Structures are given as structure tokens and as C-alpha cells.
Amino acid sequence: MKFTCNTKEIAAAVGAASKVVNAHTTVPILSNVLLQAEDGKIAVRATDLELTLEHAFAADITEPGSVTVPAKLFSSYLGNLQGGRLELNGTPTRASVKCERSNYDFHALPPDEYPPLPQATKGSHFTIGGKRLREGIEATIFAASSEEARGAVLMGTLLELEGNSLTMVATDGYRLAKFQTTLDDGITGTEKYIVPSRALAEAARNLGSGEVISVSALGAQSNQLQFHSGDTAITVRLVDGQYPNYQQVIPPKFDRSLTVNTAAFIGSLRRAELVAGDRASMVKLAVSNQTLIITASSDISGNAYEELEVEQTGEDLTIAFNARYLVEVLNHIKSAQTVIEFLGPLSPAAIRPVEQPEGGQQLYVLMPLRQ
């Protein structure tokens, strides 16, 4: 294969793909990115066998074909180029690159050993505005479990589809994030997919937010999901398993609430957390007389006391939370005011923006700490 292209474009494509490569892989070819030159475009692909990212850009192709190059090495090299045009000449064992007055030969591995893209039958298909999908991903995936020992299901994010409605849910058992939005083109009936959260992070990073994103289930058992927009496609193997019944977790009714300025609340919590010590970062919230009092203390650091004016409904309440979890939720709320609803000191609390974002409906559930 042989082509010339814009340096910035190939650097961006290889840079994005190299993020998918597993640095600890024991299969040599999986450390490489695959470059395929065909029909005036170079498709750059990387995979860790669970997640595949492919991005194409225009180039002048003099000889179609493929080459695989070590991802991290090649991406670092490209990132250090000044710009201009680049010429690449690929063989099964070598990739020769010329750019201005620099000449590099990279060791390559035979491209026919690279894992092929799944040539699977397409199942359900829907489209969604890029901005809405990104909003949903950012609003939810942080609440998924990061604990591998608890299994892939909780590390995933649930995509629940019904007609034109998409509900995204992530939870680790301590907090739950839910985002409900509408699709441009919906599906008939219902579908549930558990998507590895890091695949959604890649989708948010790489798929254009101005465009419409097309999403298809692949495979006879619909065990893969492909996100596609413009010249970029992300294919991910879905998590096989039963997602917890999240609706049971969200209390249908609350008897107390407070409405608070989001930024002021975050500021108070961040300061209080500093003295909360390392035991569960406990902050206590006491609501009474339209005032929220935030306290924290530890033997090592001292005591914290913060007062905020709030709009209170229902009876007084004292409840404790891990400040870290609470701040993380509030950081995903863009509304100036946040409402928190309660049932009691040991019951789940619901947190939502007073003004919901344009793209959908946000809801968080946070479990309290025992005091």
C-alpha cells in the first residue's frame, strides 16, 4: 500500500485509535493499529477484542492495501510531527514514513492477522442526536462500578429502549444515575443493552456531537452494538447478564425536600470534605427552618460548619453522605438550583436539577451513610 495524506488528520485518527489498545495485551497484533487504504480513504482501526474503534479520513492513494503499525509508538511519532504532508509505504513487515526531511521505518505485522470486523447481521437500529447521546453518557457513566471483582454488569451502563424513548442507567449500588431522552428514529418494541461504560466514554469522545448518531445491534444474538457517525464507528461487545431492577431502587414518593443553589452547595461540601477525614468522607446535612447546616469532623483535622439558605418542604431531617459521592453527582448538574428529596436518614435520597437539561431528564439516587 502507498498513500499520502495530511499529517494532522492521520495523527488524530491514530491518536484516537491508540486509546483503545490495551497496553498489557499478550497478543502482539493487538498492540498495533490497522491502516487500510481504499476508495480514497484511509481507515484506521484499533481493537482490544471487546471494543473496536474505526475512523477514516481522505488521502491520495497510489496503491490500495493494508499495514499494521505499533499503536503507541506510531501515535507518539505522529504527535511530534510539525505538520505538512506525509507519505506512507506499507508492506506486511514494514511501514516506511516520509514527512518533510524525516524518514522512518516501523516494524509491522502482517495485516491479514488482524482480527476482522464482525460481519454480523444487523438487528435493531435507532438514531439519536449526537448532543443528546453525549449528554446522556456524561450524566450517567460515572456512577457505574469501577470494581472489576463485582463483575461486568455493574461496570456497564444500561440502555433501555422503548419506542422513541431511551433510558440510560448506571449504578454501583451506592449511587444511581438515570438519564431519559428521546430518539430521532426509535425502535419497535423494547430492547435492553448493557454497554461497557468505557465504550460509551469512547463514543462521547469520538462521535461528532453535531451529527446524528446511528446505533445498530449486531450479531444473531444482538451481542454487539455499533455506534456510527460520519467516518467513525465504534463497535462494542455487550455485557451478558441481568441488570439490577433499578426501578425498585427509586422511591416512588418522598415526604421531604430541599432546594439549594448548586454552586454554593458544591463549594460548602468541598470545604467540609477537607476535614471529614478518610473514614467515608462523612458530611452531615441537617435541614431545619429553611436552613441547611453542613458539618464534618475528624480527630486529625478539626470541625467544619457551613450554613446555606434553602427552600425546605416537610419535616426537619439530619442525614449523612459521603461528600465525594454527593459532589460527584452535583458536578453533573448544570441547573443553578438542585432539589434533593428524602424519606429518612437511612433511606435513599433523590437528586435532580430544577431545570432539566435540553436533551433529557436527569435523576440521581444516593444512599446515605450510617451515622
Add this chain to the structure above:
Amino acid sequence: MIAHFDIDAFYASVAIRDDPALRGKPVAVAGSHRRSVVLTASYEARPFGVRSALPLYRALEACPNLIVVPPTMSKYKDISREVFAIFASRAHAIEGLSLDEAFIDFGPCSLGEATSLAQTIRDEVLDATGLTISAGVATGKMIAKIASDACKPNGLLAVAPGDEAAFLAPMPVGRIWGVGPKSQARLELAGITTIGHVAALDDAQAYRHFGSWANQVRALARGIDNRPVESDRETKSISSEETFEYDVREERRLAEVLRAQAAEVAEKLEREGLSACSVGVKIKRADFRTHGRQTHLAEPTRDARRILKAALYCLRRADLQGAPVRLIGLRVASLVPGEPLQTSFL
């Protein structure tokens, strides 16, 4: 004076206590399916070669009349709490080693006083639980433990100050702490078969066989053991290990041992008022290669099921592929005080 206490054939003795029809018969406590391993064998079963960690089907081959009883962890924990309460009422310091085993420091007292205190504890344990507990009394921990092992079952053996070296001398060299089966085989080849042989080594010989550890091991062999009973030391990790009589290849059997270890570790966490943020598994293969795998938890726990789940994940990641295993251990670390505060809906 220091004493080492160990309940005789703990799980099996509980089964026999609760079903007198089992008395005098070979009994093994083990899970119910065929691939289970023996957790404890009664003394009647031991002459047949039935020992802990032996696969149940092999135990049944060796002893066809073996009566197999399922374990009841909650009962063992309740008994353990009772026994440790008895220890606490008589001790200056207690160092718990497992549910049924502990070192006790009686403080400064004569051999006679310590022996009579140990006998009182043995009587109280028998009264309260119906179980016999063996005790070794000595000036140091290692000798106390060897003494209690030597007088089992239902024994009390005191080693008088000054008699330590003579008591230890005929014991096999593998009884010294830190001398495992591999070192033992190596030492035996060099003609060092008893603890007495180690005690008699000169400096150069000791160094050749034990390296930087020479002075310590020779002091132990001579009966000098000044390590304190450490009850108030800060616990950095809690673990439970098991060396198998026969190498184990089946992951399901390893998983079953981990299940018992998770219960034991969870119990220790509760007793010490701690929770753990990390769980690890140590595996020693038959070829003595040792692997460790550990995983971090998002929230601290003292729940046996959570600990087991994390341990099984570590076991899977060790990717043994049927390699024979001679030892498996479970360890929790990154300990924080108190019970977990974060509530969860899962």
C-alpha cells in the same frame, strides 16, 4: 508465661457434641457434594489417613464408614466468641490465630500458676461449650504451640523454664517456625533432622544452612523465643492460609477453601472491629512458584460474601489452568476502623 490453646478437631467435635450417636465413629466435616474437601476430621477418622483438605471422595475411599457432616459456620462463630470471652477473663493479652486457636499471655507468674490457669480455662471451655481444648504452657510462643500439638487431644502440657531445649531437641526440624517442607527436605539431606541438630550448629554451619536468619532460628531451636503475644498491635492485614496434604487442581475445590477462609477472615474483621478495602489471594503451586493477585474494593467491607466474590475474581485472574496447587490463602488489607458506613441497595 505463655499458653497456646487449640480446640480439638473443632468442627468435627461440634458435630459429635450435637449428635452423640456420632461419638466414637469416624466423622468428617465437609461440604455435601462429591468434590468437597474435608475441613476437619475426628480423631477416629485420622488413623485412616483422613485429614483436613483431603478431597472428600478420597476420604471416603480411605474410610468407607466415614460419616460426613456439613459445616455450620454460624455455630462455629458463636462458640468461638464464647471461648474467646473465657480467654479474655483470664489473660493479660490474647493473640487470636483463628476461630479456635489463640496465644494467651498470663503475665509474670510461675509455671505452676500458669498451668493451673490453663487447666481452669480448659475446664471452663468444656463447661460452656462441651468441647475439649488442648493447651501448651511455656516461656515462648513456639514452644507453647508445639506443646499443645504434642498433647492433643484433650491434653495439657507445660514445659518448665530451662527445659525448653531438651523438650524441643527430639522434634523434627520442620516443627521450627519458618522451616517449611522444602527447607526441611534440604536440611534432612544435610543430616539435620531434629531441632536438636539445629541447636547444636556452630555459627558458620548455621549461617551456611540458614543465611541471615541463622541466629534467630538457632535461638528458637535452643528454646529462646521472646516474641510477645501481640493483642494490641495494629492489624495491617488479616489472612487465612491452608497448605494441602495433596496438591489440588480443581478450581472448584480451591473456591470451596476460599469460601471457608472468607468466612474466617470476615469473623476476624468483626472481632477486631475493622473493615477491609482490599482482598487478595495467594497461591503456591506444586512447583513452589507463588502467585499473588489482589483487588481493591470501592467501599470497605467485612461481609464474607463480598470478600469471597473478590477472592474468586482474584482466583480467576491467577489463571491456573488446572495447575496443581499446594497452598491457597486469602488476605484482606487496607483496613479501616469500624463497620462500613456506606449503605447500599445491592
